[in-house]
């Protein structure tokens with residue numbers, strides 16, 4: 001599509017919004033109202049804005065976003081379930097002038113991959129982690145995730161998550177903020193247009209930090225999974241805004257290496 | 262460094278990797294291979310290459326995956342329990358066709374076992390080890406010199422076939438000091454890697470994946486992998502033979518067991534028994550064909566292993582029922598004794614009668 005203004009009759013039509021170059025023209029496989037599509041689009045916009053698409057290498061997770069390479073027009077690798085940070089660290093150490101990010105769900109990052117998550121953060125690896133928290137294992141059918149809210153029904157907590165036998169929701173930003181390694185840690189929510197804008201800004205901050213060689217950043221995105229939240233898309237977004245944000249406060253935890261919270 | 266030096270097998274392997282152009286090494290502590298990780302810590306960092314002490318073997322093998330995906334020569338090392346943990350990663354590396362070198366300095370098992378030398382991981386190494394239909398090339402050194410030399414070959418083979426290559430050693434070879442001659446030539450040439458993830462500058466984006474869900478596509482990918490494995494079977498088999506031309510009894514052993522077997526061949530020959538040795542240097546692909554060719558003139562085969570009899574199955578597969586096979590094995594860190602090997606040899610061939618003294 002050309003960016004040049006086009007004449008239509010007497011008026012000039014200017015294209016105000018275009019698909020980012022970093023986003024492929026692929027029909028989505030995500031469910032209606034899924035947050036992954038939004039995060040992909042924002043990521044693509046940030047890669048474009050910062051002009052880093054051609055030197056970026058992404059790691060797709062085992063999870064609903066495993067086929068991120070269908071959408072993102074940059075070099076991408078899969079990784080075994082939970083191991084994306086290990087793969088990302090190695091690529092970054094081998095190619096320090098490339099921009100490397102991992103994209104991970106809550107099951108991937110906070111359950112099976114917790115070891116890799118903590119140690120990459122603690123080493124202060126100069127990578128960016130995009131953490132999509134939708135409170136469930138989406139791909140495998142909506143099982144309890146480490147981030148499932150207390151009382152939330154999932155296919156493996158049919159009576160609602162019970163803190164006594166399954167623990168409470170795991171707060172990754174808060175946990176990683178106890179480490180000295182990270183440079184930027186922030187939680188945002190896809191709970192409406194303002195939340196989307198804030199997410200774009202957070203991603204920009206994180207990638208800019210990597211470009212500047214500052215070190216590890218993690219952006220946690222509270223994200224709707226209407227299918228496994230058992231809600232229509234609009235209500236799922238409301239669930240993010242009301243239920244999730246109540247348990248997972250939206251804020252910057254670490255900024256320029258300093259603890260804010 | 263002098264050309265001829267005294268080194269442990271683990272150090273010799275590390276120096277081999279460095280001279281073979283290893284760009285990135287990822288390790289996690291486990292005995293009896295710790296010297297190798299320590300050697301890499303000193304020397305990789307000295308050379309400005311990548312060294313990470315990973316948080317686990319899971320992380321280490323996936324770091325290898327990442328470094329290999331970035332087009333770099335990558336290696337990890339561990340010992341038996343740690344190698345078990347790496348299996349998922351090795352399956353992913355094989356599926357994504359990434360070149361990588363994995364060193365197993367075997368110890369006694371199963372479970373935590375002990376830290377003594379063993380050869381109980383033969384099945385795991387030669388049958389794929391992880392999930393799915395794949396094989397890995399497996400190289401078996403029997404000296405510090407070969408720990409050094411085969412590492413060169415491992416990197417070259419990994420690149421040539423875009424495949425994980427396992428160096429299957431054991432605690433005795435790893436810890437033993439021997440004089441070795443260091444490689445002086447250049448590293449094996451690195452082939453072009455247009456598939457590597459380096460950033461999509463001026464080319465379509467690359468992807469590395471093993472999730473292949475399109476209708477029929479995974480079977481096609483498997484057929485492609487199997488064709489590669491067939492090529493490896495044809496092109497990569499390596500073995501050493503000693504005194505096989507006129508042998509009545511053939512010993513078959515690899516690694517530390519082969520060192521015992523070499524002694525037993527000399528002993529048997531001194532007693533007038535025509536014994537020989539076939540020592541596979543590649544455990545996969547295995548020298549089945551060579552064994553089959555030697556079989557018709559043999560009275561018996563003696564297989565020697567530090568296991569309950571794992572390579573034994575490959576020998577049986579090669580010769581069918583055509584030659585009787587005796588097995589001498591020790592487990593849990595035991596090393597077969599030359600006496601036991603000689604006793605097995607004598608089951609098939611008697612020593613020449615001593616001349617009565619004048």
Ligand SMILES: Cc1ncc(C[n+]2csc(CCOP(=O)(O)OP(=O)(O)O)c2C)c(N)n1
Nearest residue numbers: 062063064081105106107108136137138139
């Ligand atoms: C070793 C291993 N265990 C389990 C699985 C099955 N599995 C696939 S995706 C997934 C969880 C995905 O959940 P999450 O990380 O929250 O991402 P989402 O799908 O919600 O985006 C699991 C357990 C696997 N692929 N590999």
Ligand code: SF4
Nearest residue numbers: 030031034064138225
């Ligand atoms: S299951 Fe949930 S996370 Fe997965 S695509 Fe559907 S809405 Fe998105």
